[in-house]
Structures are given as structure tokens and as C-alpha cells.
Amino acid sequence: MRKQERRAWICLAIVMVLLVGLGIFTYRFIKHGGEWATFYGNTQIYTDGQINRGTITDRNGTELLRCTKDGFVYNDDYETRVATVHAVGDPKGNVSTGAISRFKSQLIGYDILNGTYDSSAGGKTISLTIDSDANRAAYEALGSRTGTVGVYNWKTGEIVCMVSTPTFDPADEPENADDMNEEGSYFFNNFISGTMIPGSTFKLVTSAAVIDNMPDRDSFTFDCDGVNQLGDGDDTKLYDVSAHGTVDFREALAESCNGAFGALTRAVGAKTMKKYAEKAGLTEPVDVDGIETAAGSFDFPDDNDVRLSWAGIGQADDLVNPCAMMVYMGAIANGGEPVQPTLIKSASFLKDITGGKSMGRYIDEDTAAELRDMMKNNVVENYGERNFPGLNIYAKSGTAESGGVNSDAWFVGFTDDEDAPYAFVVWVKDGGFGASAAAPIANSVLSTLESTE
Ligand SMILES: [Zn+2]
Numbered sequence: 101m102r103k104q105e106r107r108a109w110i111c112l113a114i115v116m117v118l119l120v121g122l123g124i125f126t127y128r129f130i131k132h133g134g135e136w137a138t139f140y141g142n143t144q145i146y147t148d149g150q151i152n153r154g155t156i157t158d159r160n161g162t163e164l165l166r167c168t169k170d171g172f173v174y175n176d177d178y179e180t181r182v183a184t185v186h187a188v189g190d191p192k193g194n195v196s197t198g199a200i201s202r203f204k205s206q207l208i209g210y211d212i213l214n215g216t217y218d219s220s221a222g223g224k225t226i227s228l229t230i231d232s233d234a235n236r237a238a239y240e241a242l243g244s245r246t247g248t249v250g251v252y253n254w255k256t257g258e259i260v261c262m263v264s265t266p267t268f269d270p271a272d273e274p275e276n277a278d279d280m281n282e283e284g285s286y287f288f289n290n291f292i293s294g295t296m297i298p299g300s301t302f303k304l305v306t307s308a309a310v311i312d313n314m315p316d317r318d319s320f321t322f323d324c325d326g327v328n329q330l331g332d333g334d335d336t337k338l339y340d341v342s343a344h345g346t347v348d349f350r351e352a353l354a355e356s357c358n359g360a361f362g363a364l365t366r367a368v369g370a371k372t373m374k375k376y377a378e379k380a381g382l383t384e385p386v387d388v389d390g391i392e393t394a395a396g397s398f399d400f401p402d403d404n405d406v407r408l409s410w411a412g413i414g415q416a417d418d419l420v421n422p423c424a425m426m427v428y429m430g431a432i433a434n435g436g437e438p439v440q441p442t443l444i445k446s447a448s449f450l451k452d453i454t455g456g457k458s459m460g461r462y463i464d465e466d467t468a469a470e471l472r473d474m475m476k477n478n479v480v481e482n483y484g485e486r487n488f489p490g491l492n493i494y495a496k497s498g499t500a501e502s503g504g505v506n507s508d509a510w511f512v513g514f515t516d517d518e519d520a521p522y523a524f525v526v527w528v529k530d531g532g533f534g535a536s537a538a539a540p541i542a543n544s545v546l547s548t549l550e551s552t553e
Contacts, residue, residue: 153223154207183239229258248290299500302414328359365412497534511538
């Protein structure tokens, strides 16, 4: 009897080992199957270390890259190449955020159910969500300046424009820089990998905190003398571009009054400000089809009113990622719930299921509606609707002091037209004033998109 019992235990142990082994294999197969199939030693797929099949197009079918046995063939237009290289990728793989490396398995034709299902020579075609005309417009508008432009459809999540400068021609790739993928490098994608001082664009986060936590905000007023001294000494001055006079909450945002927003930040307090920066999704990376953006960071001290005020104004130690800021704009546009951004228009059946999904609630619906209303007021009262002909635009500018020769210029917001629901972010290093330097770039790109819809 004891012998049988022991045998039963041994059988059970063997079964357990088998089950655990099967479990580990299944897990590894699902997690790493794509890597195994796309392994560099697979000569069916690679020539001299480069993928030799697969095609990448933009959303309208414009061919951006064809991988052949004789090497990569890029679009024959120079501006199209330099304006899309951070989305498409380069032959040497220096652009780590490019589709060539990120969507390798889809390009080759691998999926979990069928393996390398497309064993023919051509590979698969990946349609990216970007519009190459809009990318070119962004590249032209940025000119020789360092910066980034990101635009996405806040209803579907499709990124229609993603440009980063400085950029380079993948058909004539520069030699490897030592600072590859470091900030300022040709290979660095400011939109995905950058974090910058947000300047006054961050007042949209502070405003959300005010709307939710100051029921008496409609009776708030502030007398701005342009200097707004908090205590004794020069380091307690909350400087403004000019004396704004007496402003209420709405006017404070439209005029972007630092003194008023310093007071509003102190009124809601450090703990609440920290919570709202997190709620806005600005402190976590954004997932773009498996590409993780950089995460922003903030410091809201509860024992230093001057530092706290500057942090609520979008200065001090504040850093945001442009993609995360664009998503926050999408949240305001979409009633408080942003849609997950994506770069692949069509590649697999899985994509059709997961595309356009909500990222959860970032802002209460009523709060989002009030922010939207204030952003329209900014355009009417400050930026001028005539500067955005044909666009139903909501926006906030930003002018960030980053220690450069000039300020960094920002313009963020969204449009709400039936056929063109776009959230956008524009950042120009050393650009000067946000409204004058970055707003025309947004207008140029959004008009291009509007005309191609
Ligand atoms: Zn002011």
C-alpha cells in the first residue's frame, strides 16, 4: 500500500514538472516568439544584417520605405525622407524609435498564431498612421530650429504627424555620432524621448486642480503689477511679461499671468498639485504600440512658496514629455478620457481590436468642459481666431525659460471639427514667445491635415 502511494506521488510529481515546463514554454513562446522568428541569423529575412523584405507606407499609401535584397529604398523626395525618418527608422538602426526596428515582426510577416506566415519574398506592408504631407509641413515650418511637432486624432488615437528636428536623410546617413540618441542628436526623437520645461502650457494642469478644488474660483481676482513680489529679496519675485492689472481666473489663463497662477497654485497647495500632475498622465511614460516615451517629473515643495508657485506656473523643476502633453490635450478634447496613441494604421487583426482604446479618466467631464471653454477663450482673447483660418481651435501657449539665448516656445491644444479632431503639441527650442513662434507652426500643420481630409 505504501509502495503504491509512493508511486502515485512520483506520477503526480512528473505531471507537475511537465505542466510547469509547458507553462514556461508557452509563456516564452508568446513573449519571445517574434524575436525567435526575426533572429538576425535568419538569412531568409536578412541581407548583411538588414531586413530584406517588407514595405512601410504612410496613411495614404505613400511608400516611405521598401526593404529589398539589394538594400533599403526610401521615398525619392528629400523632405519626405527627413520629415518621416524618426517614424520610419534608418538603415543603421540609430533611430531607436523607428518602425523598422519596433515593428520588425509585423514587417517580416510574423504573428503568434501562424509563425512567419508570409514566407514569400515581399514581406508585409505596414501602413503607419502618419500623413507624410503633414510631416513635411511640420518640417518646413520648424526650419533649421530644434523642435518637435506631434498631432493625433483624439477620437481614434492615430498619430498623424510626428516630426523631430534636428533630423537627417536616411538615404545618406551621417556617420555614427558619439552622442547617438542623446538629446540634440540627429537620431534623438524629441517627441518620444524628450522631456522639456513646459512653461505656461502647464497652467492647464494647474487650472484643472483649481476647477476641482476651488468652488469660489469665480470670485478669484489678482492684481498683477508685473513683478508680483512674494516676500523680501529678488528671488521672491514672480515676474510677468507685463503688468496685467486686475485679472480673474479666466483672464489669468488667457493672459497667462504668472502672478495670478502663483497665487492659485498656493491656494490649492503642494499635495494637490502633485496629484494633478500625476492624474494628467505627465509623470508616467506613454505607450505607443510598445514604444515607451520618456516620463516627465515635477517637484512641488510644501515648505517653499516661491518654488511652489513657479512649479505651478510650469517652471522650476517641471519637465514634460511632448507626447504625454499631446495626450493630455486629447483628454481635454475627449471629455476627460484620452485615447491611446498609435502609429500603426493596419498591420494585424489584433491591432483592429486594440486600436482607439481609452486610457482611463484623466479629468472629470465637467472640468474638461470648463478647460475647453477657457482654451477657446485664450484663442479669442489672445492668439486671435483670424490666425487659424478654417480651424475650430482650442489652445494654450507656453514660453519656457530653459537658460538658453531665447525662451523655448510651446503651443498645445486641439481642434474640434467633425472630420478633423486633432490634439497637437508644438515645441521649438530657443523659439522665443510661444504664441508668435510655435502657433504658426501648429496652424500650418493643421491646415495641411484639414485640406487632405
Ligand atoms: Zn500677470
